[in-house]
Every structure is written in structure tokens, then in C-alpha cells.
Amino acid sequence: xxxxxxxxxxxxxxxxxxxxxxxxxxxxxxxxxxxxxxxxxxxxxxxxxxxxxxxxxxxxxxxxxxxxxxxxxxxxxxxxxxxxxxxxxxxxxxxxxxx
Numbered sequence: 001x002x003x004x005x006x007x008x009x010x011x012x013x014x015x016x017x018x019x020x021x022x023x024x025x026x027x028x029x030x031x032x033x034x035x036x037x038x039x040x041x042x043x044x045x046x047x048x049x050x051x052x053x054x055x056x057x058x059x060x061x062x063x064x065x066x067x068x069x070x071x072x073x074x075x076x077x078x079x080x081x082x083x084x085x086x087x088x089x090x091x092x093x094x095x096x097x098x099x
Contacts, residue, residue: 001036002066003096004058007043011088012051018085022054025080029058032073034065050090063097 010018026038036059043053060066069077081089 001098002060002063004060004066004069005094005096006056006058007092007094008054008056009050009090010052010054011049014085014088015052018052018089021081021084022056025077026056029077032069034061034068035059036061063095066095 008018008022022040026040029035030038038059039057041055041057043055045053060069081091
């Protein structure tokens with residue numbers, strides 16, 4: 001199992017619209033080949049200029065399936081948020097591979 005982790009930090013003025021979009025985005029991700037499920041968390045952290053902070057854990061059945069996502073789907077999936085919300089959120093990503 002591989003876990004693809006996405007951290008999202010969102011400005012308060014778009015929080016409701018962003019969350020609605022994020023729910024749809026997560027559903028679209030889980031529908032991709034190799035993606036098994038996702039879990040959404042709201043992070044509670046001090047500091048920073050973003051009011052709402054989310055982390056999504058996408059469970060992928062293999063590293064190869066995640067690579068397929070990177071090769072075939074990532075560009076389109078990653079462009080939708082910035083196209084809608086511009087610079088009003090920040091994103092960082094990481095991959096966790098089971099040992």
C-alpha cells in the first residue's frame with residue numbers, strides 16, 4: 001500500500017467553496033485506477049496566514065499505480081484548484097511507501 005498525502009492551506013474567504021470543491025475532487029481522485037479510498041482531516045495548527053488547513057490521505061494499491069497517476073492524470077487534476085481559486089490556497093504533497 002502507498003499513501004499519497006496532500007496538505008492544503010486555505011484562505012478563510014474561500015473556505016466554504018473550497019470545501020465543496022474538495023469533496024468533489026476527492027471523489028474524482030478515488031475513481032482513478034489504483035486509488036482505493038481517501039480520508040480527509042482538518043489540521044489544527046498555530047501560525048500562518050491561512051485559516052483552514054486540510055490533509056487528505058489517498059490510499060493507492062501500489063507505487064506503480066501512483067506513478068501512473070503522476071504520468072497520466074496529475075497535470076489535469078492539479079490544475080483545477082488553481083484555475084478556480086488562484087493563489088488563495090497552498091498545497092504540498094508527499095508519498096508514504098509501506099516497508
